């Protein structure tokens with residue numbers, strides 16, 4: 001692992017992180033969180049009542065939102081993060097900078113909502129895990145920022161095939 005990324009991201013290091021990725025300023029992060037909260041309202045969750053929203057930022061500064069969509073058959077259920085990625089990729093997007101994620105029971109955000117393992121792998125398919133940012137938020141003011149590499153270390157991606 002190169003030295004540049006060889007550290008864990010804790011809140012006081014956010015300034016350093018943001019300096020490394022000029023595409024994602026604090027105001028961009030707040031905007032992404034706002035979009036994710038808004039997208040959560042469309043979550044289709046008749047079974048779990050656990051609503052999740054996401055907002056995916058392309059490197060061209062375009063935002064694709066997503067929500068979780070449950071299904072009576074359970075396994076066809078799709079997460080908010082994958083919804084956003086599939087929307088974006090289906091419209092020709094291939095380069096991404098960051099994703100913000102919020103969620104909570106009945107749409108009430110009381111805690112951080114990290115992406116599930118399946119979504120981490122789907123994200124990995126399309127990004128450089130050392131550069132792509134995952135923003136897990138409780139509000140526009142309270143959030144954590146990670147490189148995907150921190151959430152999915154030693155990952156398997158397209159370059160292996």
Ligand SMILES: [Zn+2]
Nearest residue numbers: 079115116119
């Ligand atoms: Zn997921």
